Amino acid sequence: MPDTPATATPALQHRHLLGLATYSADEIRRILQTAREFREVLERPIKRVPTLRGITVCNLFFEPSTRTKLSFALAEKRLSADVVNFSASGSSVSKGETLKDTAQNIEAMKVDLCVIRHNSPGAAHFLTRCINGVVINAGDGAHEHPTQALLDMLTMRDHFDTFEGLNVCIIGDITHSRVARSNVFGLKALGANVTLCGPSTLLPVEVERLGVRVTHRLDEALEGCDVAMALRLQLERQSAGLFPSLREYHEQFGITRTHLTQHPDLLIMHPGPVNRGVELASDVVDHERSIILSQVTNGVAVRMAVLYLLAARPGDDAA
Amino acid sequence: MEPTDHVKAHLMTAADLQRVLDRMARQVAERIDPSADAAATFGLVGLQTRGVHLARRLQQRLRDDDGLTVPVGILDATMYRDDVRLRRTRPQVKPTDIPFDVTGRHLVLVDDVLYTGRTSRSALDALMDMGRPASVHMLVMIDRGLRELPIAPDIVGREVPTLPGEEVRVRLREADAQEGVWLVATDGTGARAG
Numbered sequence: 324m325p326d327t328p329a330t331a332t333p334a335l336q337h338r339h340l341l342g343l344a345t346y347s348a349d350e351i352r353r354i355l356q357t358a359r360e361f362r363e364v365l366e367r368p369i370k371r372v373p374t375l376r377g378i379t380v381c382n383l384f385f386e387p388s389t390r391t392k393l394s395f396a397l398a399e400k401r402l403s404a405d406v407v408n409f410s411a412s413g414s415s416v417s418k419g420e421t422l423k424d425t426a427q428n429i430e431a432m433k434v435d436l437c438v439i440r441h442n443s444p445g446a447a448h449f450l451t452r453c454i455n456g457v458v459i460n461a462g463d464g465a466h467e468h469p470t471q472a473l474l475d476m477l478t479m480r481d482h483f484d485t486f487e488g489l490n491v492c493i494i495g496d497i498t499h500s501r502v503a504r505s506n507v508f509g510l511k512a513l514g515a516n517v518t519l520c521g522p523s524t525l526l527p528v529e530v531e532r533l534g535v536r537v538t539h540r541l542d543e544a545l546e547g548c549d550v551a552m553a554l555r556l557q558l559e560r561q562s563a564g565l566f567p568s569l570r571e572y573h574e575q576f577g578i579t580r581t582h583l584t585q586h587p588d589l590l591i592m593h594p595g596p597v598n599r600g601v602e603l604a605s606d607v608v609d610h611e612r613s614i615i616l617s618q619v620t621n622g623v624a625v626r627m628a629v630l631y632l633l634a635a636r637p638g639d640d641a642a
Numbered sequence: 643m644e645p646t647d648h649v650k651a652h653l654m655t656a657a658d659l660q661r662v663l664d665r666m667a668r669q670v671a672e673r674i675d676p677s678a679d680a681a682a683t684f685g686l687v688g689l690q691t692r693g694v695h696l697a698r699r700l701q702q703r704l705r706d707d708d709g710l711t712v713p714v715g716i717l718d719a720t721m722y723r724d725d726v727r728l729r730r731t732r733p734q735v736k737p738t739d740i741p742f743d744v745t746g747r748h749l750v751l752v753d754d755v756l757y758t759g760r761t762s763r764s765a766l767d768a769l770m771d772m773g774r775p776a777s778v779h780m781l782v783m784i785d786r787g788l789r790e791l792p793i794a795p796d797i798v799g800r801e802v803p804t805l806p807g808e809e810v811r812v813r814l815r816e817a818d819a820q821e822g823v824w825l826v827a828t829d830g831t832g833a834r835a836g
Contacts (some may be wrong), residue, residue, distance in 0.1 A: 335732075353734075356734070357734070357735050360718070360735040360736060360737055360738070361721075361735065363737065363738050363739070364721070367771070367772065368772075368773075369771050369772070371771070372721040372722060372768075372771070373721070373722060373767070374720075374721045374722070374723075374726055375726065378726075402721075628735075631721075631726075631732065631735070632732050634726065
């Protein structure tokens, strides 16, 4: 490598990762390719490289999260970044501090990169206007959750050579799902066919405009499908009257062993945490064609890749 | 060649490369303990990307000429570079695959061009994170001088004194359309990578 200057594939066009809606196919491919190489680090006895030494990352979690938070924290540590954590509970947010003030205080502590999870759509966009550092969206309300979609796509890529013509269906509460939205943008950009399936109360109106197929029938969605991604059903949606009962939801939209028998090549994914016996029958979760746990492993690698590709560049610094 | 290159000299032809590789294979063979099992105690580590091709060619020669089976590992030192903060572009991370335990093994690090020594420094750090080799030696096709770190090669194909605005292009048929070594001048202000 020495004399080839910089092996110059251009870095990402974007400075932040707020969502996949504006990311090009090339940028997404670059992230996935980089993530595949970072996976090797996770197999080593010493799972740590010095790549981001001296870069400070702040994890701002305004909403409860287990796996995304853990996955980001691990990715940051594996790359030797300095990490500060902030969660809404036990912070001055509970004293009424605004997001803008919180963010500017954190920025004043010389943070290069912020990872934010917030229950309001657009919180990550808003943050980019408050601070000079790089912002990575770890889920903002029902808007986007780009790193989840990227890890989903990396997991699919392990089983299929191309996204061109790949048939993916996403099943469940599409309206409230940032995971579904990010996956639709990412998968469409790479040429996959996406079908959305769920009760009409949980499907947004005019969603077809995103270039996806929509159906209210599970058997129709699974026909010719390569990957079925079930979404977590938030149980509080029942009290809002959006579906009658968990049992009825499972009857209509739950994937069972019978579906796996009918579709012998179908792979099952889920962003977690799974309601066993609701979105997926319990034996489907544990089935060999369920690739839910490889999604988790890929999550760390994808976040390492995103951090590496977006970490502060010269001229970006406020100072 | 890159589009902005002006060729100043054709340093080595394809035949020169073959001859020099033959000689370097002899020098590697001299370092292998004849009483030990080379497959278990020795290893070549090629640096991405052209160092890997050179390491494979050396492996072939050691097998054909000396009957020695020597494993080849692939190393990408991008994650260990010291300039992540300083560059606008991010170098593509390439695969690393070392199919043997480096601990206790005698290793030869193989690269095409030795320049500032920064890539070699990264590669050494990467190897040390994987275990504790018995020894690490360094083999390069071209040593172009202008070191910025105290790094010295053990086996050198050819020493070529160069100037900072120049680049040495080693081209191998496994990766490129041509084969040979060229000295070029570049227009660009390309950062010093290796």
